[in-house]
Amino acid sequence: xxxxxxxxxxxxxxxxxxxxxxxxxxxxxxxxxxxxxxxxxxxxxxxxxxxxxxxxxxxxxxxxxxxxxxxxxxxxxxxxxxxxxxxxxxxxxxxxxxxxxxxxxxxxxxxxxxxxxxxxxxxxxxxxxxxxxxxxxxxxxxxxxxxxxxxxxxxxxxxxxxxxxxxxxxxxxxxxxxxxxxxxxxxxxxxxxxxxxxxxxxxxxxxxxxxxxxxxxxxxxxxxxxxxxxxxxxxxxxxxxxxxxxxxxxxxxxxxxxxxxxxxxxxxxxxxxxxxxxxxxxxxxxxxxxxxxxxxxxxxxxxxxxxxxxxxxxxxxxxxxxxxxxxxxxxxxxxxxxxxxxxxxxxxxxxxxxxxxxxxxxxxxxxxxxxxxxxxxxxxxxxxxxxxxxxxxxxxxxxxxxxxxxxxxxxxxxxxxxxxxxxxxxxxxxxxxxxxxxxxxxxxxxxxxxxxxxxxxxxxxxxxxxxxxxxxxxxxxxxxxxxxxxxxxxxxxxxxxxxxxxxxxxxxxxxxxxxxxxxxxxxxxxxxxxxxxxxxxxxxxxxxxxxxxxxxxxxxxxxxxxx
Amino acid sequence: xxxxxxxxxxxxxxxxxxxxxxxxxxxxxxxxxxxxxxxxxxxxxxxxxxxxxxxxxxxxxxxxxxxxxxxxxxxxxxxxxxxxxxxxxxxxxxxxxxxxxxxxxx
Ligand SMILES: Cc1ncc(C[n+]2csc(CCOP(=O)(O)OP(=O)(O)O)c2C)c(N)n1
Ligand SMILES: [Mg+2]
Numbered sequence: 001x002x003x004x005x006x007x008x009x010x011x012x013x014x015x016x017x018x019x020x021x022x023x024x025x026x027x028x029x030x031x032x033x034x035x036x037x038x039x040x041x042x043x044x045x046x047x048x049x050x051x052x053x054x055x056x057x058x059x060x061x062x063x064x065x066x067x068x069x070x071x072x073x074x075x076x077x078x079x080x081x082x083x084x085x086x087x088x089x090x091x092x093x094x095x096x097x098x099x100x101x102x103x104x105x106x107x108x109x110x111x112x113x114x115x116x117x118x119x120x121x122x123x124x125x126x127x128x129x130x131x132x133x134x135x136x137x138x139x140x141x142x143x144x145x146x147x148x149x150x151x152x153x154x155x156x157x158x159x160x161x162x163x164x165x166x167x168x169x170x171x172x173x174x175x176x177x178x179x180x181x182x183x184x185x186x187x188x189x190x191x192x193x194x195x196x197x198x199x200x201x202x203x204x205x206x207x208x209x210x211x212x213x214x215x216x217x218x219x220x221x222x223x224x225x226x227x228x229x230x231x232x233x234x235x236x237x238x239x240x241x242x243x244x245x246x247x248x249x250x251x252x253x254x255x256x257x258x259x260x261x262x263x264x265x266x267x268x269x270x271x272x273x274x275x276x277x278x279x280x281x282x283x284x285x286x287x288x289x290x291x292x293x294x295x296x297x298x299x300x301x302x303x304x305x306x307x308x309x310x311x312x313x314x315x316x317x318x319x320x321x322x323x324x325x326x327x328x329x330x331x332x333x334x335x336x337x338x339x340x341x342x343x344x345x346x347x348x349x350x351x352x353x354x355x356x357x358x359x360x361x362x363x364x365x366x367x368x369x370x371x372x373x374x375x376x377x378x379x380x381x382x383x384x385x386x387x388x389x390x391x392x393x394x395x396x397x398x399x400x401x402x403x404x405x406x407x408x409x410x411x412x413x414x415x416x417x418x419x420x421x422x423x424x425x426x427x428x429x430x431x432x433x434x435x436x437x438x439x440x441x442x443x444x445x446x447x448x449x450x451x452x453x454x455x456x457x458x459x460x461x462x463x464x465x466x467x468x469x470x471x472x473x474x475x476x477x478x479x480x481x482x483x484x485x486x487x488x489x490x491x492x493x494x495x496x497x498x499x500x501x502x503x504x505x506x507x508x509x510x511x512x513x514x515x516x517x518x519x520x521x522x523x524x525x526x527x528x529x530x531x532x533x534x535x536x537x538x539x540x541x542x543x544x545x546x547x548x549x550x551x552x553x554x555x556x557x558x559x560x561x562x563x
Numbered sequence: 564x565x566x567x568x569x570x571x572x573x574x575x576x577x578x579x580x581x582x583x584x585x586x587x588x589x590x591x592x593x594x595x596x597x598x599x600x601x602x603x604x605x606x607x608x609x610x611x612x613x614x615x616x617x618x619x620x621x622x623x624x625x626x627x628x629x630x631x632x633x634x635x636x637x638x639x640x641x642x643x644x645x646x647x648x649x650x651x652x653x654x655x656x657x658x659x660x661x662x663x664x665x666x667x668x669x
Contacts, residue, residue, distance in 0.1 A: 119592060123599050128645040131592065148645055304639035 212276015
């Protein structure tokens with residue numbers, strides 16, 4: 001029997017969950033937790049510079065490891081600062097657990113100093129949340145929070161702990177088991193049989209693969225499945241890495257900024273096999289015109305996704321990996337020569353055009369050069385904008401759980417802290433963060449964290465001194481009325497990064513861009529690589545928001561570089 | 564404001580009401596979790612009745628809603644809530660609200 005405070009119980013429970021690193025920021029209402037954390041022999045605290053940064057670091061750790069990760073914030077402003085990171089985790093199904101301090105129970109509801117109703121505020125931004133009402137409850141809630149975050153479709157959980165619950169004492173005689181993901185319900189075999197029959201009789205099937213495949217650890221199965229059935233495959237932004245970009249069956253990403261061949265092939269398919277996707281509008285375009293002639297098989301672990309946007313002819317509810325596993329032995333060898341030939345023709349005639357990709361001082365070229373230098377093991381984080389879409393279009397994806405991007409919420413400021421988190425969780429891997437000048441400014445304070453922690457994160461900043469992707473929409477869809485999308489003053493990112501203590505490389509002034517890039521990539525620790533790009537250099541193709549994917553606008557003709 | 568306009572339009576089209584019967588964990592946040600799902604979708608909950616069951620660790624909540632094309636999705640979302648243990652649907656209404664009628668005379 002041990003007598004412990006709530007704060008000590010919390011830290012012990014987190015240790016028992018296998019937590020090793022916790023980003024966060026202390027404040028009045030979580031100081032007992034910090035005091036207890038200071039005595040943990042196993043958990044390392046990473047002091048973030050903003051709670052949103054701490055949240056994205058936890059996300060970076062969770063996205064690369066697939067395991068729930070924790071971050072800390074104090075009450076009031078600390079807690080509200082976590083909301084964007086939580087909402088982002090909700091939309092991308094990332095298991096993170098946010099533990100906030102709250103004012104003491106007796107002061108809740110009195111507008112006490114730094115009191116906010118984070119419980120109420122975080123309801124729609126989390127998968128579930130708790131306001132801990134007593135220290136006895138805390139012992140149950142922590143494993144429960146982990147179980148919820150990791151089970152089924154993963155997601156964020158918030159646990160709000162009043163300060164007097166942190167200091168209250170409790171006798172502990174035995175510890176609850178750590179909270180783990182529940183085994184998913186088995187996929188109904190009749191549904192599998194039906195789906196297999198649909199696949200076996202299809203003439204022009206396509207495979208549409210999303211983040212659920214990555215989450216379920218089913219990438220290898222997805223590849224086997226595609227190969228065995230001969231399925232041309234497209235991936236969502238979240239599904240990139242599910243099948244290597246260079247795979248002959250891969251058409252890369254679908255949707256708004258896809259290779260034309262991907263969207264064109266989808267137009268022609270007679271069966272769409274959707275796995276771990278949610279028919280997001282950025283992927284489908286105008287949904288009524290998406291895959292107009294196709295029957296749909298939709299597999300997902302979240303029953304609410306089935307039929308939400310597009311009714312499926314056959315739904316498979318359950319873990320995508322289990323569904324694929326059950327389908328694979330039921331696939332008949334089919335000669336889909338004519339369809340595969342047709343897709344090959346589309347690929348040759350309508351490839352992704354990456355203009356200037358042989359030049360490391362271009363938007364695409366710097367992505368490819370960074371990929372080459374960082375190697376196939378690298379983790380790639382992005383911010384949000386043109387630079388993100390260029391990375392999604394050009395990066396040679398090879399391995400799942402190495403591509404960290406804010407897909408559902410599209411949060412500028414995601415990239416740097418997520419990259420730091422990835423580097424903290426996987427110090428053995430190089431990490432690249434593709435960023436834009438607008439996005440980088442949204443969490444630039446985390447450069448201090450990166451330097452302090454010595455993480456091996458190379459930020460590749462393509463600077464157009466503009467909110468490029470917004471500017472692009474104004475140019476294309478608002479009669480070129482560019483408003484509030486160009487910056488009037490160009491900040492000196494190199495000096496800023498140097499001020500934070502980072503190594504820097506200005507590709508604009510480099511006589512040997514490839515050589516200089518190689519040198520900075522070989523240098524361990526964080527660094528900023530700066531490249532000026534033209535704000536008018538739009539990302540193509542582009543499907544206008546609300547239009548059908550067949551209505552994509554293709555840019556000026558560029559040299560074909562890769563399919 | 565918008566909600567009521569929408570609600571009127573659907574009831575004029577002659578849509579009928581559905582009653583959802585939920586078994587839920589009884590704690591101070593559970594009703595906010597449930598009602599939030601509807602509020603976020605601008606889907607009005609016309610009537611609510613909730614009372615604890617037995618020892619009070621669980622409650623039963625009855626929701627009266629107008630049927631429309633969002634019903635399927637919102638029921639699935641309610642089923643996903645951690646504190647909702649069971650959902651039963653009663654298409655066309657339920658005696659629970661009819662019996663409450665006398666308490667709701669203007
Ligand atoms: C937090 C947030 N605010 C606003 C937006 C809308 N938005 C999307 S892309 C973009 C511009 C991003 O600019 P930058 O990071 O410089 O990238 P670029 O497109 O120039 O490569 C904006 C403002 C957003 N996605 N996230
Ligand atoms: Mg920019």
